[in-house]
Amino acid sequence: MPAPGELTFAAPRGAKKPPRHLADLTPAERREAVTAIGEKPFRAKQLSQHYFVRQAHRPEEWTDVPAASRERLAEALLPELMTVMRHVSCDDDATRKTLWRLHDGTLVESVLMRYPDRVTMCISSQAGCGMNCPFCATGQAGLDRNLSTAEIVHQIVEGVRALREGEVPGGPARLSNIVFMGMGEPLANYRRVVDAIRRLTDPEPDGLGLSQRGITVSTVGLLPAMLRFADEGFKCRLAVSLHAPDDELRDTLVPVNTRWKVSEVLDAAWEYARSSGRRVSIEYALIRDINDQAWRADLLGRLLKNKRAHVNLIPLNPTPGSQWTASRPEDEQQFVRVLESHGVPVTVRDTRGQEIDGACGQLAATER
Template sequence: MSVVRHLSTDQGTTRKTLWRLFDGTLVESVLMRYPDRVTMCISSQAGCGMNCPFCATGQAGLDRNLSTAEIVHQIVDGMRALRDGEVPGGPARLSNIVFMGMGEPLANYNRVIGSIRRLTDPEPDGLGLSQRGITVSTVGLVPAIHRFADEGFKCRLAISLHAPDDELRDTLVPVNTRWKVREVLDAGFEYSARSGRRLSIEYALIRDINDQAWRGDRLGRLLKGKPVHVNLIPLNPTPGSKWTASRPEDERAFVEAIAAHGVPVTIRDTRGQEIDGACGQLAATER
């Protein structure tokens, strides 16, 4: 695979890479350097078949699964760039990997598991990274979550929930018509119990779609007393799309409605908007 281009922003501490694979397929990865850690967001598929209507990657459909090597190479490239001091702030080590780029990782199950093994096996067979630093994000493929729990990893699982009620989630995350909110959360809680890791709940806040305070309250009720953390993500708007980020006052009310149930909630720092930072946007402009 070869680099089509690197795009940097945030004084060079956010670097997005557009890759061309051997057959011409395009995928993206992003490296984000913070004062205390470096995170890479990688792709597990070229495109995505999950068809979430607010997502740039989802609009183009699935091209193909990435191989284990194509997944691992995105990380190796980022580690080299950090080691060689190409990212401002001096040489550094990679601390976190999130499978939150293009694709549904659990829909490319065997290659993703293979890549986690390559990344975390001790050197020289693997890269010696910590399982605890890896987050696998899923829309909620329930049987695959159970399988993932059986692997015995200490990775974190993140569920892209985006709505607490089936009626709305059926439209925002179409796979919900197969596995409902309750089933997805139960599978997530089970993974959490078996891995000893807190479950992450990802929720993209979309103006006037899923950002009503009553939905925040409903989410808080579902998660109350569970080992979870809610990450709210201000939507990175896709050009030409009606979906956009929430108003600040609605965002605040939503946070308060969740926190009222004692559920930990934070708003994710969004990076890279000016470099088409949301997954799929850069590849979409290249087509």
Template sequence: MNAPRRGQPPQHWADLSPTQRRELVEAAGQRTYRARQLSAHYFEGLRDDPADWTDLPSGVRDQLATTFLPQLLKPVTTTQADAGTTVKTLWRLHDGALVESVLMRYPDRVTMCVSSQAGCGMACPFCATGQGGLQRNMSTAEIVEQVMDGARRLDRGEIAGGPARVSNVVFMGMGEPLANYKAVVGAVRQLTTPTPDGLGMSARGITVSTVGLVPRMQQLATEGIPVTLALSLHAPDDELRDELVPINTRWNVEEVVDAAWEYARVTKRRVSIEYILIRDINDQASRADLLAKVLRRRGNWGWVHVNLIPLNPTPGSKWTASRRRDEDEFVRRLEARGVPVTVRDTRGREIDGACGQLKATEVDAGV
């Protein structure tokens, strides 16, 4: 079962539905109830070592592990910040591609930021990942395994603060999630399916970001999984957004904001507008005023929240973070117009926190 599939990784337990698991377990010569036992170990018990599956005969353990739990992610480097509560991992996939994930522990939650593609094809000029282009889509299981690794580390008490559970997952790592729609939605379903068949997370703890692939935004609204949608807007006018987010030449500001508003209307979930503040590029007070105007045209403020993000600059880039006074004025302008707004707590600057930075460092070093 687990041979690589034409450039894709070997099939994994987290790629399969409960029905497929039962069928394949039976095809492997085992009783179908073994599927539920394996799911209970993998998702509920967070036990990936078959030696810990003591309710299964030893021979069965090894067979199931070999067949259904191939190693998809191999750690290349792991770096820590914030007294060990932020952990960033660079992974090598089966074909040599490199991706990154970040675990961030806060007093009231644990968030995993995961990648959905190796590289990215959106070519946003301020983004380290975008400069490398797209290598390939990740599989559902490759996405899920990033979360499972964080969950296992937390369960074993390996993260500062003691044992805990992953409460939030954000698809804000490498790649454009909605450009890998099937695998991303598959991963969300694996994460939100009740245990033991899935990880049992709340869909409300999951955020899927996009630069504005309008047809997929519309499709996501119909899936019946009320995740938070985060629209990476970064500019309120087409002239600038065409430069910062090139896909804007296909779906412009009005179209992507309309699709975000429709998502909020259908799902009853507030949309997050992501806006990276870049010095002297998009952080002018006039653009704060225009952003408020663009969002206000869709109705009252109940549907939206603006998340301002100080740019984490990449080495050698001409783009850099806004001055504090400009950031403060941007916030003041939005608040004066009643726009719900926060400034994101940016973690991991000292460990190449922006997605793509750690990969670029390792590639430059020949790792």
């Protein structure tokens, strides 16, 4: 049975589960796994050190592990999960998008973005998406499957390794922020996303030792999962993909709104803000002549006034053949002014990656 708030999906005929990986397991489960293949329990911590701290994935690099044990441990706990099909870069190499092929041929994407003061990685939690938002390339492609915990975590582990080794132009760097805003609806893959957050933030060597405050999890508004997430005790940021302040339009732009309305979704967001102590990010893709009218900015401002919220306006990155496109600059500026008149903090997101199929799902779609 799926957990509350977790959506089921039909797996492709003949599809195989991802292989079990170290990052799928808790530290206790790792010890049990190495013991089950005849190794000493402390080998689990050695493997965790190599994977999470050193990002050393090849058995020949594990010089503290007997040669006779390396292949057996690798096969049991560090199988190859995913391979890079290609990297594409833009913005003077400050943005690098990676297309991954998973063990079953499924394609997913992640994006590494360098800014003067930080490095952000945008990762996928599903292959495709079942939310069917009409302006989103991933949503229009449909859902292939959920990613495993390890498939989610490995995107970040590889990003950390690439930054440390200087593979990304600009010299060695540390990862600052992780955003679950790539392919998929994170809270529709609830258990694996939550487990991934724990692996990312568990202290080294059990995990990557990253800060929960540097992680943002987005949702279109899966109400039961949002309330459950508020009970996890996380200090992550929640980002609600609202895109319209009125139910009439949001029913079209975000079809799950026909089940959970704007007021219910925002109430759940305020509950998360209360439990986490974090301000909620309200994501709003500005679409020309669709949701960018001043009266909608006024309605949004009234909904958010005096709440622990920050609006992140996103100039739409149009997808090929789509009827949707970005707002005019003057409409964007007016939208900002109206929100600010209500005292609502607002930022216009820096646009990245347009010349490399930057909208989520576009790069994978070119390979289908």
